[in-house]
Amino acid sequence: MTNTIRYDRSADGIVTLTLDDPDQSANTMNRAYAASMSAVLDRLEAERDELTGVIVTSAKSTFFAGGDLPQMVRATRADAPELAELLGTMKRDLRRLETLGRPVVAAVNGSALGGGLEIALACHHRIALDAPDSRLGLPEVTLGLLPGAGGVTRTVRMLGLAGALTTVLLTGRRMRPADALAAGLVDEVVATPAELLDRARAWIAANPRPRQPWDRPDYRMPGGTPASRSLAAQLPAFPATLRKQLKGARLPAPEAILATAVEGAQVDLETAFTLETRHLIGLLTGQVAKNMIGAFFFDLKAVNGGAARPTGVDAPPVRRVAVLGAGMMGAGIAYACASAGLDVVVKDVTPEAADRARDHAERLLARTVRKGRATEADARAVLDRITTTDQVDALAGCDAVIEAVFEDPALKQAVFAEVLPVLAPGALLASNTSTLPITGLAEGVDRPSDFIGMHFFSPVDRMPLLEIVVGERTSDAALARAFDLGRRIGKTPIVVNDGRGFFTSRVIGRFIDEAVGMVAAGVPAASVEQAALQAGYPTGPLALADEVSLTLIQRIRRQFEAASDEFLPLPAHRLIDELVDAYDRPGRATGRGFYSYQDGTRGRLWSGLADLTTDAGRAVPFTDLQERMLFAEALDALRCLDEGVLRTETDANIGSIFGIGFPAWTGGVIRYVRQYAGGPAGFAARATELAGRYGDRFTPPADLDDRLAARTAEPTGVA
Ligand code: NAI
Secondary structure, three states: OOOOEEEEEOOOOEEEEEEOOOOOOOOEEOHHHHHHHHHHHHHHHHHHHHOOEEEEEEOOOOOEOEEOHHHHHHOOHHHHHHHHHHHHHHHHHHHHHHOOOOOEEEEEOOOEEOHHHHHHHOOOEEEEEOOOOOOEEOHHHHHOOOOOOOHHHHHHHHHOHHHHHHHHHOOOOOEOHHHHHHHOOOOEEEOOHHHHHHHHHHHHHHOOOOOOHHHOOOOOOOOOOOOOHHHHHHHHHHHHHHHHHOOOOOOHHHHHHHHHHHHHHOOOHHHHHHHHHHHHHHHHOOHHHHHHHHHHHHHHHHHHOOOOOOOOOOOOOOOEEEEEOOOHHHHHHHHHHHHOOOEEEEEOOOHHHHHHHHHHHHHHHHHHHHOOOOOHHHHHHHHHOEEEEOOHHHHOOOOEEEEOOOOOHHHHHHHHHHHHHHOOOOOEEEEOOOOOOHHHHHOOOOOHHHEEEEEEOOOOOOOOEEEEEEOOOOOHHHHHHHHHHHHHOOOEEEEEEOOOOOOHHHHHHHHHHHHHHHHHOOOOHHHHHHHHHHHOOOOOHHHHHHHHOHHHHHHHHHHHHHHOOOOOOOHHHHHHHHHHHHOOOOEHHHOEOOEEEEOOEEEEEOHHHHHHOOOOOOOOOHHHHHHHHHHHHHHHHHHHHHHOOEOOHHHHHHHHHHHHOOOHHHOOHHHHHHHOOOHHHHHHHHHHHHHHHHOHHHOOOOOHHHHHHHOOOOOOOOO
């Protein structure tokens, strides 16, 4: 088997273990690693008397990437014994390392996530290099897993139960080295690779016989053990705290992490390791981890790697971007572009209105500086790249324009007509419209092949998704250019074909309509919200509707009504009209919507709601409440696939999780259909049942099972 760890002993008796898997770009916890580590430990133990200490470092740009995800995704129940043995070996060898009787220092030269950090945790001292892209943490929970190479056991013993759970294990936070230092995960942060090794040697010299805290006779768990009174008092509250953090959703990974941590804190180290392995195998052989690894690792990699970018198309890079409209979206887009090093000119109708883009950037930058994530000089440089104006001429030479004025087709066409003459020849023409068909907007410009939709999400600085919308006449070159621009500013770009509301706005509309419709029919609003949160949605549909603004929802629906003969009035529409028109409750911005808001903070659901509803729906079972929302979105996503709005299932899965908050445990909206109990046929049967009870909109596409089976299996699909 390939050797993945180099062993070099220098004259002073220090062994440097260099993690360097020759077959892969990053080191992972695969079988080759396990075998290499065992061999290394045999040798270290044999040579112990001649050794002064050990430095663990890596020859890759990252220290160590973590678990072997492709192998994990394939794991079935039948593999459990073999997996248990492999995990047992890895843990035993890391334990041999920390009890070698010689100082072991982790010289963490780049990112150490998951397994990488677990190796470092088994060292007596951890020094991290402050590389710009370096991140440390145990992100397993975000993949539906738990850290199973000693990570739960050791962080709990290092940071205490509460500390480990809330800062590391349940958040899955990927921390910069400085934040990892503050959290107590590393002991030192250094600025240069030379310092990294110098400090490691110095620490070895100063600490000839170190022991891990938990191997010292006077060891006490920080915050107390569960047997101690202080922690025993907190323990009963833990599941409640967890539930609150998860907003009521019952997900296997956080629950397994909680159980591993709490049970493991009460037993000896070896037993804790065994518990960790058992819980991890439970997760590995279950479906949720496979769904989440499929989406958050494989799909994400495919999307960001350019699966949807036309191949072989050269696109000149964009350097100077014109942003039209300095409202919420325009300001956010300008900031994102400037942060990525692009020059930005923001135009609005008055200089004061345009200046809001700079104010917005200033506010965000001040926060970044305050948190130590950028220097004053960096912040100044970003701000200096943003120019604001009310003059068309100031846009001269821009090689891309992103329009973010009001959602009004005539206005959008007018602003394009106004700026076109001054832009650089061949400039990319993009609209951030959230619902208007791109093909129609492109009719107003003289080069529709350069016209494309770049649909960002709010708040732009935090939302990773970019939905690129290809109109009927959009060229491959424009698509490639928009794709590259999206990647340049750090977004995850899915590519969809044109249609009203494209993919994301259309499908999220089904979710809101279904939820509001249930309320209109008499289901208590609080039950609808709770059902969504427990299903794993990050925000309840009514809170979301308030956020989007009920007026906007109303306007979009009226545009649709005017433009289409397929429009069907729904009970939800009546309720929203009443809220906006009769009760002046247009949404969060005014402090009054489904909820009441105080100083921007969401308060209670409005008590008057019950009077606006009928009684018919009161007896809807809780599962139906949840599945009506999930199915409304899933069925519409299937229609988007059928109609060609969606080009791939991968885009559907990523877009649904990152753009519109479809529950992450599903691995995305189409995976949800594929993985529903009984597979697509089971999904179709349940949809038929819902159609019988609640209406034709739940009627599934005919032959769903065969159709999904016939779709070419996408490389990332983990079915
Ligand atoms: P907003 O109302 O905050 O801002 C619109 C801005 O456009 C205002 O500052 C206005 O003064 C400016 N404007 C109007 N006429 C102009 C002209 N002739 N030239 C230059 N500027 C002009 O609107 P928001 O929320 O930023 O939305 C903008 C666009 O982005 C809309 O098409 C919307 O559908 C879309 N969008 C909105 C999202 C959201 O969550 N609000 C999400 C994604 C897209």
